[in-house]
Amino acid sequence: MVFNIQDSPNRNVKTDFEREVKKMEHVSIPMPDGATLKAHIWLPKDAETDPVPALLEYLPYRKNDFTAIRDSARHPYFAGHGYASIRVDIRGSGDSDGILLDEYLKQEQDDALAVIDWIIAQPWSTGKVGMFGKSWGGFNSLQVAERQHPALQAVITLCSTDDRYSDDVHYRGGNILASDMLWWSSTMFAYNARPQDPAVVGDTWRANWLKRVEETPPFVNAWLSHQRRDAYWKHGSINENYANVDIPVFAVGGWQDAYTDTIFRMLEHLPNAKGLIGPWAHEYPEVATPEPTIGFLQEAIRFFDHWLKGKDTGMYQEPKFQAWIQESEKPQVTYDERPGRWIGLDQWPDQSVHQLNFYPSNQDLTTHAPAKHEFLVASVQAHGFYAGTFCPFGQPGDLPADQRLENGKSVVFTSAPLDETTDFLGEPVFHATLKADQENAMLAVRIMDKAPTGESTLISWGMLNLNHYQSHEFPEALAIGEYYQIAVKCDSLGQQIPKGHQIEVALSPTYWTKAWPAPKPVTLTVQTGENTYLSMPKKQATARDADVRQFAVAETAPIMEREVLRKEERDYTITHEPISQTWTVTDYSDEGSRRLLTNGVEHGSINKNTYTIVENDPLSATAECAWELTVGRGDWQTKLMTYSKMTSDLNHFYLENKIDAYENDRHVTSKSWKETIPRDFN
Template sequence: MVFNIQDSDTRRVKTDFDRKVKKLEHVKIAMPDGKTLRAHIWLPEDALENPVPALLEYLPYRKNDFTAIRDSARHPYFAGHGYASIRVDIRGSGDSDGILLDEYLKQEQDDALSVIDWITSQPWSTGRVGMFGKSWGGFNSLQVASREHPALQAIITLCSTDDRYQDDVHYRGGNILASDMLWWASTMFTYNARPQDPSVVGDSWRDNWLQRVMETPPFAIEWLSHQRRDDYWKHGSINEDYSKVNIPVFAVGGWQDAYTDAIFRMVEHLPNAKGLIGPWTHEYPEVATPEPTIGFLQEAVRFFDHWLKDTDTGMYEEPKFQAWIQEPEKPQVTYDKRPGRWIGMDHWPSEDVTSEKWYPNKQSLTEAMKDTNTILIPSVQEHGFYAGTFCPFGQPGDLPADQRLENGKAVVFTSDALTEDRDYFGEPVFHARLSTDQDNAMVVVRLMDKAPTGESTLISWGMLNLNHYKSHEHPEALVPGNIYDVKVKLDSLGQRLTKGHRLEVAIAPTYWTKAWPSPKPVNLTLHTGMGTYLDLPVRQPNERDEDVRVFDMAETASIIEREVLRKEERSFDIVHRPIDSTWQVIDYSDEGSRKLMHNGVEHGSINKNIYSIKENDPLSATAECYWELTVGRDAWQTKVETYSKMTSDEENFYLTHTIKAFEHDQEVASNKWEHTIPRDYN
């Protein structure tokens, strides 16, 4: 997760703002319980004479070092356009007081409301506030909006979700996300253990640091203790009551991101919502890959000017929902660009999108009604190694490889060649009549574009814990041999398929490393006929396509100077050991080390993740995550090392976490957590 800005001939640096900008550093914001949060604030120099609205970004990722580069690209830009742009370290992170006990706690929201109260009391403030953020900052923008503070009047949420259970890094379709639940928990486990800056907080930094190292819990313990959609996940999921988010929302994401489905739901359910989907990974659209990037900061200013300055920017004359339809491309694990075109619509669901039903190996409903075949789908534990990462950040090798490498490990159905070009836009759903030989099972469905030359490109996928086929809140055991009618929701897509291309659908009861395996090998039986079909969203052009926004070139403010101390290094290896019948993914990312020239802080990170499994043995599944983070300057040098591991047997999951903290390469603290958590229909 490299928070960096690369130079590009498709992006320009803007320095000539209408209003001169000044930066206030390490501003203290007192909380009602006596704790202090710290913030950087960029605002126009004349804001005391001419007060401005405020924009809040509220994150746990450390304003002084880890996000300092990306903050310098955006916050001065907003300030130069007449805003107080505020970057706050949430409680327990960076230079703010306390310990971060979990993501999206009520305390996090309460603190945000106090921050907004503080903002509105400042002499440079007009009393009108917006929030923005990507990922965590996108999540809490939505969650804080649901608390209905009267001063919070508009938000931009990027790469986020309205449903913490269904669409985040913990579970998907009721299945544990093997590749991401432990990884993200290990990431925050390490991030949270970094110290405050002694130049900011003084001598208390060391006591606080050791407290963070010893007492900050590994989040995976709590996440794995809630394997169904209970009150834990409902908290912070705004889809529990969309009416609570009654302010304008600009929801933004990309087709390569893991959170795109939520944009469709938010455009449908939230008042004054706008939606934007590009070809991008989990990143801001002015710096994201694949290209084209857009002038997203200009769009953000237009949005906030409309709602916080009462300026008609023309933003609402354009289509409410704008998306990039991708042209067919042969599979690559890294794309620099994705050809395509922008489309627009004013509503979702859209009357321009209709349902097309495709019956596996049948060309019509009449043929399907006569088909009563059964097809056995056995477990192949190594199915899924070429699926790419769950939530790509734009690193090399993040995306799925040619699916011909996977298709021999699943049952695959192939359509006839298309006789005309066709646009698919929306959420495919696979309806299936299934039976199983175990009481605990899953089904995974992949949708692919098969080129006339044979390459197979993954364009959507989905999975369902079959014990959740009725409800994610109330799972139940399956009865072996019983036939169940299930619906598997696949990721939304915006994809053109051209004449001569074919659709492929692959079905399997395994998907390592995306899904933690069922406790026993599973044989599924697919019952073909009229109850088994793929429901595809087909879109026709409309007149609003002509009104889509022609985006400006991407702009940023001047980026702070930094010195590269260690270059970045990335590898992603799939290792098959035939003699041992084992498979591994070894995902290594040295995000380098750099020195920030304005404050002298040096920081770096190294992450290695290993996912292993043995053929025909689901209980051999093992996830391991290693982290090393350094932060310091001159005579102040710190390092944190962590190791996290997850395994299982038929009854339980087993978690191990260890942490070591070093000052000047001398170990000063360590801790270990070991937990056994019962399997709950997983």
Template sequence: MVFNIRDSKERTVLTVFPHEIEKVESVFIPMSDGSKLSATIWLPKDADENPVPAILEYIPYRKNDFTAIRDSVRHPYFAGHGYASIRVDIRGSGESDGFLQDEYLKQEQDDALDVLSWIEKQSWSTGAVGMIGKSWGGFNSLQVAARNHRALKAIITLCSTDDRYSDDVHYRGGNVLASDMLWWASTMLAYNARPQDPNVVGESWKENWLERLEKTPPFVEEWLSHQRRDDYWKHGSVCEDFSNIKVPVFAVSGWQDGYTDSVFRILENIPNSKGLIGPWAHEYPEVATPEPAIGFLQECLRFWDKWLKGMETGIMEEPRLISWIQDSERPAVTYEKRPGKWVADPAWPSPSVEHQSWWLSGSKLKSHFSTPAQNAAVVIPSVQEHGFYSGVFCPFGQPGDLPADQRLENGKAVVFTSEPLEETIELLGHPVFHAELSADQEDALLVVRLMDKAPTGESTLISWGMLNLTHRESHENPKKLVPGETYNVQIQLDSLGQQIPKGHQLEIAVSPTYWPSAWPSPKPVTLTLYPGSGTRLELPVRTPQTTDEKWGHFKAPETAAVMEREVIRREKRTREVIHDPINGVWKLKDFSDEGERRLLNNGVQYGSKNKNTWTIKENDPLSACAQCEWELTLKRDDRWDTKIETFSLMTSDETNFYLVNTVTAYEGTEQIFTKTWEKAIKRDHV
């Protein structure tokens, strides 16, 4: 996971602010149980005489090293505009006390309430607090908002979800998200194993390090033990009762992000909310790719000034949703820019969006002007290697993240193609695929891809979705299929904002496999799809509005200066699909050297490397194998030199998943710790 700042020709770096800034490091905030959390605070220098509201970011990614560069452009900016900007490492991370036992525990929320109470009492605080966060910090901003602490007045949540089961890195559509379930768990296994800084906590760092190594579990064991939407996943999923959130919410994401869908649900269910969706990957919009980046920190100030200072900035009188409709582009695994336009909708659902049904007929996708016809059934076999060119689930903006030309995939699925469009259309929202089908096995999944096909033949993936067919009625109470019985199901595909030009064609690809996105069904599956009124594609077609041109005129990005650092080793990314035709084996190898840097303010030198391999054999779903490896280094001159190595493996047979996780730690060249966890977990309708 890369926490760098990408240079932009458009970005303005501010060195002078309305308020002079003071940075206070290694502030230890007391918790109710006697533990302490470590914080860095950026303050206006006169805040003791003139108290200010506070902005809190609360995440486990280590403020003193691994996110220090990222934090340096944002928190001083807020402080320079009259806020106390506070960055806290959650319990068990960085220099904070304790151990991180899992994501989003009640303990994490309880600690956040203690932090809010502490902020409220400080001499420099007005008592009004906002929370901001991307990804983990976006998740817990929503979760803490639902706890209704009196000091928390508003939140800005980026690249986050309201639903931990259906819309995160663990399960999608009731399927194990094989591309990310183990990878993210292996990431946190390595991250949690990092030691405290002896310059901050003193000699106790090593004792704490050994305890963290011993007591912090591989999260994947817990995640894979809950394969249906039970109370484990309902905890922390604010969609269980949106009415618990009573503060204003600014929800932000991008079309390349893995968490765009939640913006729409937040707008539908939280009255005092705003939404912003750009073309971006999983990143803050002032530094994100692809361009256009925007002056997002200025937008944050408008939101904070309204809700934390009581100033009328006009931000809440603007349309509820401002989004970027992307122009059609030929497929590329990396885009530096995505041409398009900003559009504005006063509400969501939007009065400007009409849902049109397109019908399947033979090998054709017929427009909404046509009438559904009862055609011959379509047989859809399993091709286990379908999905290798799908791109990553949640792009961070690294080279190679995005789907390749889908012609590489379409021969491994059944594809339905429309006639060339007679007029340009614009799509905004969720496509939905309705299917009347049967399967020859009691466990099966359905994957649907939606593509924009250019007149020259290139096929660009614009949305996709999948459903574990045993979850067709409920994620909480799955039911086995009866082979040969006909079912009516629907799949909501990922949201999109996309122009499809006149002369282009739409393609729908249907398959019962999608490796490595979906862990395969236990046995090869053949689906039978029945065209007619029960099988259709529903498209969210938006009518352009003359008022669109009024909105989206964002200022160019502004940030504070990036902190001084020395680059020891530069980043490198490789992503290869390898086919062994003799043995029928396919592999995806993804290697990311995230580089190594030395921070000049504290002398800490840190680096990371990550290697992931997904393997499957043709016609053999039980050959699926995910393997993830990390190497993390942390050191300071010759006085402190540490390295973490992790290895994670996931396989299955017809009845069980099998997990192996190993952590090894080094001080200098000496191995000081190693531990391996092995676990078998029964498959539960997956």
């Protein structure tokens, strides 16, 4: 996870703000139970005589070091436009008290409500508060909104979800996300054990650090213990009762991000929601890749000015939903730019979008249902290695390669060349009548744009644990040989496919490393006919499409000065050992090391993830994740090294986690966890 901000010629650095800004560092915010949270606050110097609304970003990622660079670009910008911009380390992170025991606990929400109570009691506050955040901060902004604090009046949520089970790094379509569940747990396992800063908290830092190393759990133990959509996942999922989120929400994301489906659902179910989807990865739109970036901080100011200052910024005369329709591009694992155009819609669902159905027949996709016949879809455990990372952050090599590398490991159907250039916007769904030869099975679906020269670009994908075909809460064993009618939801897309290109759909009962494999090799039998088809959301042009905002060039505040101690390095390799039939993916990311000139803190990270599987042996699947994190200053230097591993047999999953802590290169403590968890239709 990279929190650095690269210098960009497509961004303006703004210094001439309407109000002069001051920064208050390491502010203590008391909690009702006696704990203290630490915050940085940027606000206009004259705010105590001319009070301002407050904007809260509430994260576990450490204000002093790991997010300090990105915070410097954003929070002073908001303060310069007349806001108190507040960056709080949640309980158990950074310099705040306590231990972080899991994601999105009720304690986290309760603390946020207490923070808001504290904010509105300050002399510089007007009593009006907004929240914003990307990923974790986007999640908890929605969750806190659901708690309905009267002072919280608007939220900007980026790259987040309304459903913690269906749209996060743990499960997708009821399948365990092999690539991300263990990886994200290993990430937070290392992140949460980092020490407080002795320059802030004093000599208590060491005792607190050892306590964090000892008591911070590997989150994967809890996540894997809840393989169904039970009360554990319903907590913090605002789709359980959308009506509780009764304040305006600006939902933002990108087509390369893993959370884009959420924006469509919130536009449909939240009456005061606005939506924006660009070509971006999991990042703020003013610094994201691929281009074009936009002046997103200006848009955030327009949104908050409307709701927190009562200004008519014109934002609500514009379309409710603005989306970037990407032009067709040949496959690349990294794009610097995605050409396209903005379109606008006043609602979602929208009458300009209707379903265009394609029916598998032999090896073709036709627009008319064929006669019934059967075809087999057999397991190939190596299918999925060229799918790209689940949630791209904009690092080199994150994106899917040419899908011709995958198509020989699946069953592929191809349409006739399109007779007109066609836009698609929304969620494709693959419907099928099928049966399985095992009680536990899954189906993965890939949708591609095939160029006349043969290149195959992945534009959407989805998967379904077939035991969950009726319910993620109440899965059931498949009756071997019995036909089922299923629907696989695929990632939403905003994509133009040119005249002469073809649409491909590929089917497989495996998708390593996205899905943990079923315990036994599976062969599916799919029956063609009127109930087996790919439904694509075709967008018709309307006059409103062109009535869109022409975004300004991206702006930020001046980026914090830093010294590079070690450069970033990324390596992603796929290896095949033909004699042993072993396939391995190694994903290595050295995110570099840097010294922040404002506080002298040095911090760096190295992450290596290895995913291995042997052909014809789903029980050989192994995921391993290792981290090295360093934080220090001068003669105070700390290092954490973690190792996490996940394997399985027919009936259980096996988890190993270990952490070692070092102070000035001296080993000071370690702890290991081992857990065995029953398979529950996975």
